[in-house]
Each structure stands twice: as structure tokens, then as C-alpha cells.
Amino acid sequence: LASTEVDISAIEPGQAIKTSWRKQPVFIRNLTEAEIADANSVSVDELRDPESLADRTSDGKENWLITLGVCTHLGCVPLGAAQGEVKGEYGGYFCPCHGSHYDTAARIRKGPAPTNLEVPEHEFLTDTVVKIG
Numbered sequence: 050l051a052s053t054e055v056d057i058s059a060i061e062p063g064q065a066i067k068t069s070w071r072k073q074p075v076f077i078r079n080l081t082e083a084e085i086a087d088a089n090s091v092s093v094d095e096l097r098d099p100e101s102l103a104d105r106t107s108d109g110k111e112n113w114l115i116t117l118g119v120c121t122h123l124g125c126v127p128l129g130a131a132q133g134e135v136k137g138e139y140g141g142y143f144c145p146c147h148g149s150h151y152d153t154a155a156r157i158r159k160g161p162a163p164t165n166l167e168v169p170e171h172e173f174l175t176d177t178v179v180k181i182g
């Protein structure tokens with residue numbers, strides 16, 4: 050299947066789910082107000098891979114952060130999507146393979162990963178259903 054549709058209605062702010070698309074893990078995260086503020090407080094120019102949260106989310110849906118769950122260093126699956134997993138020093142995701150820390154916009158902040166977690170093409174079909182791919 051080229052695309053997949055996901056029901057996101059049960060994902061509360063502060064929670065995430067893992068799904069998959071083209072056999073790759075995908076994280077869908079409903080950011081809290083604090084996580085959004087945190088992401089927006091960073092000066093984009095200082096980032097290794099300069100992108101704003103708005104660049105990485107859909108208009109009017111800044112709280113829905115959808116990324117591949119594939120570390121851009123050597124492809125491990127970062128921690129932080131499932132309940133209770135460590136989120137790293139910047140509160141987003143943490144790759145335990147070689148210690149890459151991603152922030153609440155899943156942007157690389159520390160460690161060997163060269164780029165942010167990839168945002169796959171996606172579109173909101175309704176407020177509660179997103180099509181990935």
C-alpha cells in the first residue's frame with residue numbers, strides 16, 4: 050500500500066503512538082502546549098538541521114508531530130513514543146544506539162545523527178484521521 054490511514058482520536062496531548070508505513074516505524078505524537086512552546090523557543094539558525102516546528106507540521110495542526118521512527122544516524126528506532134520510555138535531554142526522542150537526542154519537534158539536538166527525524170508526507174482527512182504517504 051502506498052499510503053495508510055490512521056485514527057488519531059485516542060491520542061491525548063503528551064501521548065504518542067507507533068504505527069508503520071512502508072514497513073518503517075512512524076511516530077504520531079500529540080504535543081502538549083508546553084512541548085510546542087519548547088520547540089518554538091529555539092532559534093532555528095542554531096540547529097544542525099534548521100527547521101521550525103511549523104515547517105514540520107500541518108497548518109493549524111502544530112500539535113500533531115508525525116515522523117518516521119528511524120534514527121537518521123544508522124537507522125535504530127528511537128525511544129520516546131511509548132509510555133514510560135526515556136525521551137532524552139531535549140524531551141522528544143532518544144536513540145540509545147549511539148546517543149542521539151531529538152527535541153519536541155523531533156529535531157536533532159545532540160549526538161551523531163546528521164538530520165532531524167524525517168516527516169513523511171501526510172494529510173489530515175478529518176480532525177481525527179490522518180493519511181500518511
Ligand code: FES
Nearest residue numbers: 120122123144147
Ligand atoms: Fe541512532 Fe546511531 S543509530 S544514534
